[in-house]
Amino acid sequence: MSEPLTTIPPVWKPKAEQTAETSSGRWRREIRRRPGFQIGLVLLGLLVAAAICAPLIAPYNPGTTNLKEKNQGPSSAHPWGTDYLGRDLFSRTLYGAQTSLLIAFMTVGIAFAVGTTVGCMAAYYGGIVDEGLSRCVDLFLAFPGIIFSLALLGLIGAGVLNMVLALALSQWATYARLMRGQVLSVKNMDYVLSARTGGLPDRLIMVRHLVPNAIMPVLILATLDIGHVILATAGLSFLGLGIPPGIPEWGAMIGAGKEFIRMAPLNVIVPGLAITGVVLLFNILGEGLREILDTREEQVIPL
Amino acid sequence: MHHYLIKRLAFLVLTIVAASALAFVLLHAVPGGSAETIARHTLVGLEDEVSEQMITEVSDQYDLVDPLWQQYLNWVYRAVRYGDLGTSFVYHEPVTRLLTLALPPTLILAATSMLIVIVAGISLGIYSAVRENRAGDLIVRCATVFSISFPSFWIALMLMLVFSLTLNWLPVTGYGTPAHLVLPALALALHPTAVVVRIVRTSMLETLGQPYITFAVAKGLSFGQIVWNHAVKNALIPVTTVLGVYFGHLLAGAVIIENIFAWPGIGHLLVDGVFSHDIPIVTSCIVVIVTMFLVVNLSVDLLYRIIDPRISYE
Amino acid sequence: MTLLDVQSLNVHFPTRQGAVHASRDISFRLEAGEVLGLVGETGSGKSVIGQAIIRLLPSGTRIAGRIIFSGQDLTALSESAIHALRGSSISLIPQNPSGALNPVMASGRQIAEFFESQGRSRTAARVRARELLAAVGLVPVDRIEREYPHQLSGGMRQRLATSIALGGDPGLIIADEPTKGLDYRARETTARLLREIHTTGQAALLLITHDLDLAERICDRIAVLYAGEIVEIGTAAQVFSAPRHPYTRALIRAIPKNGLAPLPGQSPSLTALPKGCAFADRCSCGTDRCGLEHPLLTQEGPDGGVRCHHPFSA
Numbered sequence: 001m002s003e004p005l006t007t008i009p010p011v012w013k014p015k016a017e018q019t020a021e022t023s024s025g026r027w028r029r030e031i032r033r034r035p036g037f038q039i040g041l042v043l044l045g046l047l048v049a050a051a052i053c054a055p056l057i058a059p060y061n062p063g064t065t066n067l068k069e070k071n072q073g074p075s076s077a078h079p080w081g082t083d084y085l086g087r088d089l090f091s092r093t094l095y096g097a098q099t100s101l102l103i104a105f106m107t108v109g110i111a112f113a114v115g116t117t118v119g120c121m122a123a124y125y126g127g128i129v130d131e132g133l134s135r136c137v138d139l140f141l142a143f144p145g146i147i148f149s150l151a152l153l154g155l156i157g158a159g160v161l162n163m164v165l166a167l168a169l170s171q172w173a174t175y176a177r178l179m180r181g182q183v184l185s186v187k188n189m190d191y192v193l194s195a196r197t198g199g200l201p202d203r204l205i206m207v208r209h210l211v212p213n214a215i216m217p218v219l220i221l222a223t224l225d226i227g228h229v230i231l232a233t234a235g236l237s238f239l240g241l242g243i244p245p246g247i248p249e250w251g252a253m254i255g256a257g258k259e260f261i262r263m264a265p266l267n268v269i270v271p272g273l274a275i276t277g278v279v280l281l282f283n284i285l286g287e288g289l290r291e292i293l294d295t296r297e298e299q300v301i302p303l
Numbered sequence: 304m305h306h307y308l309i310k311r312l313a314f315l316v317l318t319i320v321a322a323s324a325l326a327f328v329l330l331h332a333v334p335g336g337s338a339e340t341i342a343r344h345t346l347v348g349l350e351d352e353v354s355e356q357m358i359t360e361v362s363d364q365y366d367l368v369d370p371l372w373q374q375y376l377n378w379v380y381r382a383v384r385y386g387d388l389g390t391s392f393v394y395h396e397p398v399t400r401l402l403t404l405a406l407p408p409t410l411i412l413a414a415t416s417m418l419i420v421i422v423a424g425i426s427l428g429i430y431s432a433v434r435e436n437r438a439g440d441l442i443v444r445c446a447t448v449f450s451i452s453f454p455s456f457w458i459a460l461m462l463m464l465v466f467s468l469t470l471n472w473l474p475v476t477g478y479g480t481p482a483h484l485v486l487p488a489l490a491l492a493l494h495p496t497a498v499v500v501r502i503v504r505t506s507m508l509e510t511l512g513q514p515y516i517t518f519a520v521a522k523g524l525s526f527g528q529i530v531w532n533h534a535v536k537n538a539l540i541p542v543t544t545v546l547g548v549y550f551g552h553l554l555a556g557a558v559i560i561e562n563i564f565a566w567p568g569i570g571h572l573l574v575d576g577v578f579s580h581d582i583p584i585v586t587s588c589i590v591v592i593v594t595m596f597l598v599v600n601l602s603v604d605l606l607y608r609i610i611d612p613r614i615s616y617e
Numbered sequence: 618m619t620l621l622d623v624q625s626l627n628v629h630f631p632t633r634q635g636a637v638h639a640s641r642d643i644s645f646r647l648e649a650g651e652v653l654g655l656v657g658e659t660g661s662g663k664s665v666i667g668q669a670i671i672r673l674l675p676s677g678t679r680i681a682g683r684i685i686f687s688g689q690d691l692t693a694l695s696e697s698a699i700h701a702l703r704g705s706s707i708s709l710i711p712q713n714p715s716g717a718l719n720p721v722m723a724s725g726r727q728i729a730e731f732f733e734s735q736g737r738s739r740t741a742a743r744v745r746a747r748e749l750l751a752a753v754g755l756v757p758v759d760r761i762e763r764e765y766p767h768q769l770s771g772g773m774r775q776r777l778a779t780s781i782a783l784g785g786d787p788g789l790i791i792a793d794e795p796t797k798g799l800d801y802r803a804r805e806t807t808a809r810l811l812r813e814i815h816t817t818g819q820a821a822l823l824l825i826t827h828d829l830d831l832a833e834r835i836c837d838r839i840a841v842l843y844a845g846e847i848v849e850i851g852t853a854a855q856v857f858s859a860p861r862h863p864y865t866r867a868l869i870r871a872i873p874k875n876g877l878a879p880l881p882g883q884s885p886s887l888t889a890l891p892k893g894c895a896f897a898d899r900c901s902c903g904t905d906r907c908g909l910e911h912p913l914l915t916q917e918g919p920d921g922g923v924r925c926h927h928p929f930s931a
Contacts, residue, residue, distance in 0.1 A: 138318065139318065139321050139322060139325060142318050142319075142321075142322045142593050142596065142597055143322065143326075143589070143592075143593055143596075144550075144551030144552060144554050144592065144593070144596045145551060145552050145554070145555025145556065146555055147554070147555045147558065147573075147589060147593075148326070148589065150558060150573070150574070150577065151326070151330060151573070151577055151585050151588075152329060152330065153577075154574075154577030154578060154580075154585070155330060155577070155580060155585070227451075227452065231454050231455075234454050234456075234457075235454060235455070235456055235559050238454075238456050238559065239559060239574055240578075241577070251454070251456075254454075254456070254457060254460065258460055258563075261460060261463070261464055261468070262464075262468050265464055268457070268460050268461075268464075269461075272453075272454065272457035272460075272461070275454050275457065276449070276452050276453050276457075277452075279451075279452040279453075279454075280448065280449065280452035283448065283451060283452055284448070513716065514711065514712075514713060514716035514717045515716060515717050515718055515719045515720070517673055517711075517717070518709070518711045518717035518718070518778070518781075519719070520673060520700075520703065521671055521673060521703055521704065521708065521709040521711070522703065522704045522708075522731050522734070522781060523700060523701070523702070523703035523704025523705055523708075523731070523734060523785070524704070524730065524731065524734045525734050528730060528733075528734055532719075532722065532726075532730060533719050533722070536721050536722075537719065537720065537721055540721065610721075611721065612720075612721055612723075612765045612767075613720060613721070613765065613767050
């Protein structure tokens with residue numbers, strides 16, 4: 001006989017009943033129990049503040065070139081070094097946060113709004129509406145990843161708004177599918193049925209009853225998706241797509257800096273670490289949110 | 304079984320047709336798809352003026368005169384009838400020929416990466432679940448959290464910096480030998496591997512909590528029997544369905560990775576096409592990628608039905 | 618000869634809401650070849666006792682007291698030593714056979730792998746598995762051994778699980794709610810099967826059930842549990858014909874054939890047990906003393922007893 005099984009994994013079950021506790025109270029308690037999540041929230045606040053206040057914090061103009069000081073390592077004047085045109089990497093990275101966060105929030109916002117609306121309508125009306133919308137969603141899901149955004153973006157040309165639209169086009173379907181499933185699961189609950197028989201207009205039923213009860217998993221998806229969108233943005237701009245020259249963006253910085261990777265690796269390393277750090281932050285926040293909302297938390301006792 | 308297969312195949316063809324229509328129409332309708340832009344890209348410089356005559360010429364040459372839906376039907380007709388996907392605006396060669404050249408490199412890269420994803424993802428996921436909350440598990444979990452946050456193109460550059468430029472162990476870019484394959488395949492596999500590790504771990508932990516595992520313990524089976532015969536198979540069945548989806552992500556990721564390593568695949572062709580507004584190339588590359596993605600997903604679904612005895616064919 | 622001697626067994630689970638005292642001060646003896654029924658409502662802590670003996674409780678569970686099996690104290694054994702006893706010396710007939718059988722392993726393999734774990738060859742294990750299938754009446758063996766659990770009926774699944782428990786010729790079989798969730802016919806088959814084990818083998822059977830009908834038919838002795846404590850213990854004949862504890866009497870009255878008289882109220886929470894008698898709230902003949910003073914289990918005869926301040930006379 002080989003190694004004995006020393007631990008028996010815990011058995012989990014869904015929480016038996018919802019406590020009468022208010023949801024905001026539950027939130028506060030769950031967040032208080034998770035110091036990692038709290039730190040994440042603080043870091044997110046700092047990140048957003050730093051991005052907004054970039055003009056105040058950045059020691060240099062991100063666009064000012066200084067060829068005499070190009071490709072330098074860290075120094076007291078340039079803590080993170082300078083790029084291939086002698087621009088301050090710290091300032092550029094800071095401004096890059098503005099671009100990345102702006103694109104990510106707008107993309108996820110649009111994809112979320114469109115996706116949840118489509119998903120909710122498909123599930124609520126059912127029948128031919130559902131059939132049509134769902135096939136449309138399937139169609140968009142047949143394009144893997146950002147492939148469609150890439151092709152489209154190349155043809156419509158650079159621009160922050162173009163980038164957002166192209167990315168949202170390849171993201172919205174995921175939201176629609178998740179939202180549809182969620183709404184279907186709450187649609188036949190008693191309170192929805194009674195609201196329907198009570199003659200409440202469709203729009204109000206959706207807004208008051210369906211959306212609030214179905215939205216949480218979609219919100220978690222959105223949080224985790226911000227990381228994905230930041231990565232996708234960086235990938236596209238790395239290839240030279242979407243971001244107009246002159247706007248500091250991490251992927252574009254890496255794309256341009258990769259020619260100098262051997263003699264000045266900081267050109268590539270600094271923005272890469274910035275992307276990793278920010279994506280990591282959103283991933284951790286998303287996971288934390290998922291854990292908080294996960295109802296499977298109480299250990300069952302085998303009675 | 305046959306009924307099911309036929310239904311799925313019909314649906315596959317329908318989706319490919321619809322996806323190609325969507326891609327064709329959208330890519331031709333955008334401003335960058337107009338005859339004027341194409342003329343600018345193919346006939347004169349980007350800054351130069353384009354004459355009316357040039358536009359007419361280009362429109363005639365590339366069949367851009369008809370309304371969009373008719374252009375699309377013509378394209379499909381020629382594709383089905385003659386296997387002709389159009390002619391590249393830039394290379395003046397049949398798109399089919401360019402695709403046949405680009406397809407093998409992409410398949411080699413994607414298959415190698417997928418192999419890494421499956422082997423490393425599943426074994427690390429199982430290991431992590433079996434050692435839950437011990438040092439090994441914590442290391443694996445930490446590594447996966449970082450791996451899903453790294454941009455793959457950045458990891459590719461870092462690998463290149465370390466293994467090619469500094470240590471000189473592997474070639475920097477290019478295609479042809481197994482040594483050329485190592486870095487692109489690793490860079491491409493990293494992100495999906497980390498995702499698969501997490502999925503396998505979660506599925507394993509859920510399976511290990513099932514009553515049949517407790518009963519297997521009560522039977523006095525060995526640790527190996529419990530994990531391999533009972534936990535792993537049950538845990539991996541649901542994982543197979545997501546592998547298809549991650550193959551799609553891998554194809555999308557390959558577009559960027561191929562460009563970094565000058566890998567002469569579909570992704571390289573696609574990005575070149577995008578930059579030169581070579582619309583036949585772009586449309587065809589997208590259709591090929593979508594087809595690969597859908598075919599793999601269908602195969603995975605069929606595989607799922609074979610390995611899970613609980614599913615029967617109606 | 619005493620096969621199993623449980624002495625003041627206490628089991629509690631630490632939870633965020635406080636410790637759950639699932640079993641308190643449980644003592645009983647089981648002779649070789651004897652059938653002891655542990656009966657009580659859901660939540661009375663009866664299953665926990667069986668799981669404590671074969672040590673299948675979740676990690677973190679606190680166990681105090683002694684469980685002497687064939688002269689050795691199981692609570693003092695290492696995990697690997699107790700694992701060596703599982704299946705061969707002590708086996709389990711699981712609650713809910715549908716969950717306890719691996720859904721993706723053929724029936725024959727689920728028995729055969731047990732014999733393989735005991736060191737037999739694959740062929741020898743299969744031969745033994747087929748014998749066992751036939752012995753529990755799962756025929757035709759050729760068909761059943763290839764079928765998966767979802768293809769079997771509930772009763773057949775229970776027989777399959779039972780045959781696995783019998784495989785190692787164990788000295789002690791713990792049957793944990795073997796009839797729970799089964800329909801009438803499957804319950805009858807299971808009852809017959811358990812009676813056969815009893816009459817043909819030398820194994821002692823610890824039958825954990827809420828099904829008093831089943832207990833009456835096959836048990837030699839009965840221990841009645843309430844809120845984690847034994848409230849009455851005695852021979853089956855005595856307990857059923859002249860119950861001494863008010864709770865036992867209420868339970869017997871609640872059997873369908875005795876008029877289905879329900880017992881009002883609920884058993885106390887295992888996190889906040891009352892100071893006095895746990896049954897005092899629901900008892901029809903309680904006095905002030907019952908609320909203040911915790912009754913002890915009396916010793917009557919070699920193995921009889923009742924935990925009540927005002928027992929009915931024998």
